[in-house]
Amino acid sequence: MTARIVDVETIDVRFPTSRALDGSDAMNEAPDYSAAYVVLHVGDDGRGERGGDEGGKGDANGGAGDDGSEVTEGHGFTFTIGRGTDLAVGAARAIGERAIGMSVDEITGDLGAFSRHLLGDSQLRWLGPDKGAIHLGAAAVVNAAWDLAAKRAGKPVWKLLADFTPQQIVDLVDWRYLKDALTPEAALELLRSQVPGRAQREAYVREHGYPAYTTSAGWLGYDDEKLARLCREAVEQGWDSVKLKVGADLADDVRRCRIAREIIGPDRRLMIDANQTLGVDEAIEWADALREFGIWWFEEPTSPDDVLGHAAIQRRIAPTHVATGEHAHNAVMFKQFLQAEAIGICQIDACRLGGVNEAVAALLLAAAHDVPVCPHAGGVGLCELVQHLSVFDYVAVSGSMENRVVEYVDHLHEHFHDPVRVEGSRYCVPEAPGYSAQIRRETLEAHRFPEGAVWSGAAGPVAS
Amino acid sequence: MTARIVDVETIDVRFPTSRALDGSDAMNEAPDYSAAYVVLHVGDDGRGERGGDEGGKGDANGGAGDDGSEVTEGHGFTFTIGRGTDLAVGAARAIGERAIGMSVDEITGDLGAFSRHLLGDSQLRWLGPDKGAIHLGAAAVVNAAWDLAAKRAGKPVWKLLADFTPQQIVDLVDWRYLKDALTPEAALELLRSQVPGRAQREAYVREHGYPAYTTSAGWLGYDDEKLARLCREAVEQGWDSVKLKVGADLADDVRRCRIAREIIGPDRRLMIDANQTLGVDEAIEWADALREFGIWWFEEPTSPDDVLGHAAIQRRIAPTHVATGEHAHNAVMFKQFLQAEAIGICQIDACRLGGVNEAVAALLLAAAHDVPVCPHAGGVGLCELVQHLSVFDYVAVSGSMENRVVEYVDHLHEHFHDPVRVEGSRYCVPEAPGYSAQIRRETLEAHRFPEGAVWSGAAGPVAS
Secondary structure, three states: OOEEEEEEEEEEEEOOHHHHOOOOOOOOOOOOOEEEEEEEEEEEOOOOOOOOOOOOOOHHHHOOOOOHHHOOEEEEEEEEOOOOHHHHHHHHHHHHHHHOOOEHHHHHHOHHHHHHHHHOOHHHHOOOOOOHHHHHHHHHHHHHHHHHHHHHHOOEHHHHHHOOOHHHHHOOOOOOOOOOOOOHHHHHHHHHHHHHHHHHHHHHHHHHOEEEEEEEEEOOOOOHHHHHHHHHHHHHOOOOEEEEEOOOOHHHHHHHHHHHHHHHOOOOEEEEEOOOOOOHHHHHHHHHHHHHHOEEEEEOOOOOOOHHHHHHHHHHHOOOEEEEOOOOOOHHHHHHHHHOOOOOEEOOOOOOOOOHHHHHHHHHHHHHOOOOEOOOOOOOOHHHHHHHHHHHHHHHHOOOOOOOOEEEOOOOHHHEOOOOOEEOOEEOOOOOOEOOOOEOHHHHHHHEOOOOHHHHOOOOOOOO | OOEEEEEEEEEEEEOOHHHHOOOOOOOOOOOOOEEEEEEEEEEEOOOOOOOOOOOOOOHHHHOOOOOHHHOOEEEEEEEEOOOOHHHHHHHHHHHHHHHOOOEHHHHHHOHHHHHHHHHOOHHHHOOOOOOHHHHHHHHHHHHHHHHHHHHHHOOEHHHHHHOOOHHHHHOOOOOOOOOOOOOHHHHHHHHHHHHHHHHHHHHHHHHHOEEEEEEEEEOOOOOHHHHHHHHHHHHHOOOOEEEEEOOOOHHHHHHHHHHHHHHHOOOOEEEEEOOOOOOHHHHHHHHHHHHHHOEEEEEOOOOOOOHHHHHHHHHHHOOOEEEEOOOOOOHHHHHHHHHOOOOOEEOOOOOOOOOHHHHHHHHHHHHHOOOOEOOOOOOOOHHHHHHHHHHHHHHHHOOOOOOOOEEEOOOOHHHEOOOOOEEOOEEOOOOOOEOOOOEOHHHHHHHEOOOOHHHHOOOOOOOO
C-alpha cells in the first residue's frame, strides 16, 4: 500500500485583533490576523478520499508517531489580515488539488519538483504569475508539505533542511529566472563551503538560541504613554532592539522616536517601519528628520515593488539600512533588490514567498550578496515558521548571526501546538518534528470564519 | 431621488478556447479565455437592492438612452484564462461591495477618488498590494464604472477622456509612488502642450483609424504549414506587422521566423513573443540567434517582474526593442521599466492594471519617457478596451501614432454589443457610448461557469 494525499482540507481562520489595535500601522489600520490554513491528509491506496469534514481530525492525528509513517497530516498556512482570506483559501484549494493522489514518498522525496508542480498550473498562473492570492495559496500548500515531510522524518524543518546535502538544497530551488544573479553551481559552492562548520554551529544555536527583536512596543495606534511604558518594559525584559511604526505624520514620528531613544538608551538598536506609506522623496525626507535618533534600519519606506526606488533611498540614507521583503512576492524581487544594492537587510516572509522552497532561494541569494536576512514575523504563526528558516540559514547557508535578528511579537502563540519559545531576547531552537505550523483544532473551529463561535457571536460580541 | 449603485453583479464567464489551441504559447499551453465580469446596477434612493439574479436584465437595459440618466448599468471585466477565474470574480465582488450605496454622480464626478476608494481596503490590500487576484478584480469594477460614466455622458470612453481638461486627467492618477519619475505638475505640463492639437488629431484618427497588428498567425500550437498559410493570409489582408510566439525550442523558432520572414518580405515588421519562458542569458541567446530575421520587438523575454533583467536584455539586443507589460501589474512596475530604459515598447493591459485610471498613469509615464505604447490585446474583449486607451493616447497624451500599433486577434468579438471594427490593418474609432465592454446577455448565460450550457454539456461535448 502506498501512502498518498487523499484530501486537502482548507480553513479560513480569523482572529479579531482589530478590536485592540494590535498590529496597527500607517497602512494597515485595523487588521484581523488570519490564516488560509491547509491540512494535507494522507491515506493508503484504495482508501479513497476522506468521508467529509466531520470526525477523525483530533489533535493527536497530526502529531508525529514513533514511526514517521504514522503521520497522516501536514499542516501549513499563509498569513492574511482579514477580508480576502477566503480568496487565499480558494487559491490554496485550487492549487492543493494538484497534490491529491500523489504519493507521499514522491512529494517528500523531491520537494523541489513538488513545489514546481504546484506552481505550474498555466491557467492559475495568469492570476499572478507568482504573486497575489495564488502565490499565497501555494505557500500554504508548500508549507504543509514541508510540515508533513519533517514530521515523517521525525525532525523539525530547520534540521531536515540542515541535514540535506548541498545538492539537495540546490535542487529545491526553481532557477529559471535567477541564474543571472546566482548560478546553481555557485550556490552549490557556497553551501559546500559551509558544510565543515555545520555541526559546530548547530550545537551553538541549540545552546544559545537565535537573536530576536520586538515590535510589540511601537504600534502606531498606541499613545505616547503606552509607547513609553512598552519601551521601558522591553528594556527590562532584556531586548536589544526596538522597532517603531512610522509614516503617518513626521512630527509625531520625531516625537515618538525621541521618546523611544531616550528610554532604550544609546546602545540598543532602534528601527523604524513605514509600511509602504511614503513616496521615494518623502522617505528620504523622513530618514533625514529621524537621522539624529540613530536608526539601524528603515523598513518598507515605499512601494514593495519599487526596486529602483529602494535603491535611490538606500544611496541617500546610509549608514541607515533600507529593509524590505515582507511584501516582496517572489525570488525575482529579492534578486533585484540585491543586485541593485537597494537593501541592507533582507526581510523574507515565510508565506508571501511560495513557501519553504522559495524562501531557500532568497536565503541563497542574500548570502551570495552578503546581505543579512532578518525575517518578517508577527501576525499569527509567522514567528513559528521563520525561526526554522533563520536557524537553517545560520547552520548551512550564511553561517553567521552577525547583524541578524528575527522579528518577535508576543501575540497568538497560545493557539499553536508547538509555539515559539523566546528567552532573554533569543529564540530557542524548535525541537518538535514539523514546521511548528499546527494550530490547535479547538482554535481552528472557534475562529473559523464566518461560522466559528468567535465570529458568529456565540463567544460574545466581536467588533468588526 | 439620487441614482446610486444598488448591486454589483459578478459572473464567471469562460470560453472553451483550449479545444483548438487558439492562444497557445510557450507558457500558456491551453488557455480557456475567460472574464471575471461585473455589472454595476444603478437604482434610485429608496428602491433598495435588486431583488435577485432573475429578470430585468435584458440587453437593452445596459445601452445608452437618449438621456444619460436612463443608463442603469455599467459593464466591465478582467481577462483570465480559465481556472482561477472564480478567484478574480470573488475579488471583484469583495471590492465591488465598496461601491454599493455610492451615488452615481459622486463616482462619475471623481473617478480618481472612486478608484482610490476601491483599492483602499487595507485588509484586501494584504493580498497584493496592487497585484494578483485583487488587482484583477479591482480592474473589472473600475472598468465598469468607466463604462457607466461614459454611457451616461453619451460618449465612448476615449472621447470622455479626451474631453477632460489636463487637470481632470492628472486627478485620475494615484501619484503616491510615481512622483520620483513624473510629478503631477510635469504631467499637467505635458497634457497642456497637447491641447492645441487635440481637435485635429481627433479628426485624423476618426478618418484614418489607428494602426493594428495581428498575432493570429503565430500561435505556438500551429504547425509550419498553418503558420505559412496564416502569414500569407495576413499579407493578403494588408497587415504590416506579424508576431510569432517563441521560447520553447530555439531551432524551431529559427525555422519559424525564417518561414515568416520569407513570406512577409523584408519591409513588414516581424515581432516575437516568448511569454516569459526564458532566463536573462537565454533571452539574449534567443535574440542573437534570431537577429538575422530583423526582429522589431522581443516581447516578454523573461519574468515580468524582472526590471533589471529586461534592462540587461535591452542593452544587449538593440536595435531590437524589448517589449513587455501584459503582466506588469501596476504603474510602479511601468515606472521602473521606463526609468531603467528596460523597454522600447510599453505594452499596457486594460485589465492587468487596475482599470482605466492606472492605464492613464502608464500612458503619462510612457509619454514622459518618449516610449511608444502598444497595448496588449487579444484574449476576450481586450481589443475592445485598449482601442479606447490608444485613441485617447494619440489625441491627448503622446500625440503620436509613430511606432505605435494595437494588438489585434480575430477571436470572440461576436459576443460583444459593440465589437471592434478593423479595416485594412487599422482599428476604426469606436463611436458607441461606453467602454465597448458589454458582452451579450445570451453569451453570458451560455458561458457562465460551470452552469452555462457550454460547460454543463447542454451545448454538446466540451474538452477541458
